[in-house]
Amino acid sequence: MLLSNIRAELAKALRRPANWLLLAVAVTLSLTFAYLIPYAGYAGGTAAPPNSDLGLPGMLPPAYVGNAIAGMPVFAGALAVILGVLVVGTEYTATTWKTVLAQGPSRATVYASKLATIAVATLAMTLVLAGVSAGASALVAAVENQPLDWPPLTEQLAGIGAGWLVALMWASFGALLAVVFRGVALPVGLGLVWLLAVQNLLAGIAAPLVDWIADLQLGLPGPNAGSLVAALGAGTDTPGVATTVGGGQAALVVAAYLVAFAVSGGWLLSRTDLD
Amino acid sequence: MTKPVWTDSLTKRYGDVTAVDELNLTIEQGEVYGFLGPNGAGKTTTLRMLLGLITPTSGGVRLYGKDSTTRGHLDPVGALIEGPAFYPYLSGRENLRVLAHHAGITTNRVSVVLDEVELTERAGDKYSTYSLGMKQRLGIAAASLKDPALLILDEPTNGLDPAGMADMRGLLRKLGAQGRTVLLSSHLLGEVQQICDRVGVLSRGALVAERPVGELGAGGRLVVVTAQPAIAHTRLVAAYGDDTVRRHDDVLELDVDESDAAKINADLVGAGIDVSELRWRRPNLEEVFFSLTGGNHAA
Numbered sequence: 001m002l003l004s005n006i007r008a009e010l011a012k013a014l015r016r017p018a019n020w021l022l023l024a025v026a027v028t029l030s031l032t033f034a035y036l037i038p039y040a041g042y043a044g045g046t047a048a049p050p051n052s053d054l055g056l057p058g059m060l061p062p063a064y065v066g067n068a069i070a071g072m073p074v075f076a077g078a079l080a081v082i083l084g085v086l087v088v089g090t091e092y093t094a095t096t097w098k099t100v101l102a103q104g105p106s107r108a109t110v111y112a113s114k115l116a117t118i119a120v121a122t123l124a125m126t127l128v129l130a131g132v133s134a135g136a137s138a139l140v141a142a143v144e145n146q147p148l149d150w151p152p153l154t155e156q157l158a159g160i161g162a163g164w165l166v167a168l169m170w171a172s173f174g175a176l177l178a179v180v181f182r183g184v185a186l187p188v189g190l191g192l193v194w195l196l197a198v199q200n201l202l203a204g205i206a207a208p209l210v211d212w213i214a215d216l217q218l219g220l221p222g223p224n225a226g227s228l229v230a231a232l233g234a235g236t237d238t239p240g241v242a243t244t245v246g247g248g249q250a251a252l253v254v255a256a257y258l259v260a261f262a263v264s265g266g267w268l269l270s271r272t273d274l275d
Numbered sequence: 276m277t278k279p280v281w282t283d284s285l286t287k288r289y290g291d292v293t294a295v296d297e298l299n300l301t302i303e304q305g306e307v308y309g310f311l312g313p314n315g316a317g318k319t320t321t322l323r324m325l326l327g328l329i330t331p332t333s334g335g336v337r338l339y340g341k342d343s344t345t346r347g348h349l350d351p352v353g354a355l356i357e358g359p360a361f362y363p364y365l366s367g368r369e370n371l372r373v374l375a376h377h378a379g380i381t382t383n384r385v386s387v388v389l390d391e392v393e394l395t396e397r398a399g400d401k402y403s404t405y406s407l408g409m410k411q412r413l414g415i416a417a418a419s420l421k422d423p424a425l426l427i428l429d430e431p432t433n434g435l436d437p438a439g440m441a442d443m444r445g446l447l448r449k450l451g452a453q454g455r456t457v458l459l460s461s462h463l464l465g466e467v468q469q470i471c472d473r474v475g476v477l478s479r480g481a482l483v484a485e486r487p488v489g490e491l492g493a494g495g496r497l498v499v500v501t502a503q504p505a506i507a508h509t510r511l512v513a514a515y516g517d518d519t520v521r522r523h524d525d526v527l528e529l530d531v532d533e534s535d536a537a538k539i540n541a542d543l544v545g546a547g548i549d550v551s552e553l554r555w556r557r558p559n560l561e562e563v564f565f566s567l568t569g570g571n572h573a574a
Contacts, residue, residue, distance in 0.1 A: 001379045004376045004377070004378075004379045005376065005377055005379075007376045008373045008374070008376035008377045011369070011372070011373050011376065012362060012365070012373055015362075015364060015365055015369065016362075016364055017364060090362075094360055094361070094362060094363070095357075095360040096360045096361065096362065097328070098323075098326070098328055098354075098356045098357070098360060099359075099360045099361060099374065099417060100374070100377050101326065101327070101328060101349075102326055102349065102352070102353070102354040102355075102356065102417075102418070103349070103374050103375075103377040103378035103417075103420070103421070104347065104349040104350055104352070104377075104378055104379070104421070105377050105378070105379070106346070110377070273323075273328065273329035273330060274323075274328045274329065275328075
């Protein structure tokens with residue numbers, strides 16, 4: 001029953017135009033900020049800021065994994081939140097929970113199949129970003145007559161795995177928000193406010209001023225996501241990427257948030273009345 | 276305990292509001308049961324509890340002996356609750372294929388049910404382009420997808436034009452004739468009378484009456500329209516009594532047996548009174564409610 005429900009959810013996700021739009025936006029943003037703008041600066045002779053990784057080495061194959069996953073803590077993470085909200089929240093806005101559940105699957109089965117679909121979709125997004133990043137870095141290397149020195153396979157797999165973990169965590173956060181607020185608009189809005197505003201305010205303004213907020217940062221999902229991708233090669237000049245904690249701890253915290261978001265979403269869904 | 280539908284003191288409260296009040300409902304195998312009540316009577320809330328979409332405040336529900344916590348309790352059940360709801364970016368056929376996957380069945384039935392509801396020609400079009408009647412028919416197709424023994428249909432003719440309603444009733448009669456048990460919720464007395472075997476009347480969340488459909492809406496009044504209502508009124512009051520005859524302008528209504536119509540017509544015509552219309556008027560839903568509840572649960 002679970003497998004056939006995953007098949008149903010995958011069919012819905014593949015045919016939903018908004019999901020493809022999200023992927024296109026992720027690719028466009030990644031290419032623009034990791035390659036196009038840095039290369040334009042490099043080619044135009046603009047000096048990179050002193051703490052920047054945006055020189056030519058930052059665009060070559062050894063750095064491609066870091067470039068691919070650097071956006072996961074913030075902008076690609078925001079897109080993952082929207083994905084998670086859409087997968088779950090549209091059942092509320094289209095009032096299709098009744099249509100689906102009347103066919104007999106349990107709520108736990110349907111929710112698990114949605115999480116599985118989110119896992120597949122975020123893996124696909126991470127792989128596409130990695131592929132596009134690899135292609136762009138190879139192009140830069142070819143144009144600049146640089147060697148194609150790819151990172152070791154284990155490093156590539158670790159980076160892609162970490163990027164997937166972060167994207168999946170944020171998408172599960174979106175799914176939980178959709179269950180809590182029973183829709184799409186409010187969960188997307190609140191999710192984006194958290195990712196794009198609250199996290200930055202906490203990190204940039206509150207944490208330097210208040211010790212306990214600085215300590216709190218060590219346990220929040222955003223800083224741990226940023227630390228995880230930083231440990232695997234993402235440039236710390238990217239918004240949300242910082243070495244706040246070690247990579248090992250960051251991976252554990254992000255995984256813990258993923259489990260917490262997934263379980264609490266399923267628990268809440270099983271205990272609420274559905275329209 | 277293997278009745279298709281069985282509820283025991285089923286109750287749902289929202290704060291101080293009791294939407295369904297101690298409802299005891301039993302539906303027999305093969306029966307087409309009408310669940311009749313005005314809007315807000317608690318019909319949809321009851322059906323949602325049957326399907327496990329909402330949790331009862333108290334009481335119990337069993338479908339074929341299984342409660343909502345039992346694995347597979349909806350396996351023999353198909354349902355259309357409070358209007359059709361599908362994914363607008365998918366075609367009708369894709370929607371049904373997705374639902375077949377959710378049901379854990381093969382997609383072979385998709386073409387069959389599309390044929391049954393006469394949607395095959397438009398099955399490849401996006402759901403968002405469907406008319407309301409087509410959406411309702413797709414809803415019936417989805418409910419029939421598992422070839423269920425029990426069909427639960429909530430106001431399936433809602434919003435349809437007269438032709439669409441007639442088509443839908445024909446479809447419902449066909450589904451009922453296939454030996455299925457059907458629970459049809461409606462606020463339309465005529466619809467229930469045309470389709471159902473037995474009727475439960477719900478008012479303010481409580482089952483106020485339950486009887487064979489033939490007994491529901493039985494009786495009525497003889498309507499006489501004449502150009503000489505005053506003379507006709509005097510004559511009919513003399514013959515049948517003041518309590519039996521009511522006059523509204525040139526229309527007279529008589530509480531008599533249907534078999535008296537011919538005699539009354541002959542009497543009036545014999546007395547030189549022109550009768551332009553003589554017909555039997557069945558009670559409407561409001562009157563049926565009034566008669567069933569003594570006015571305590573008027574619609």
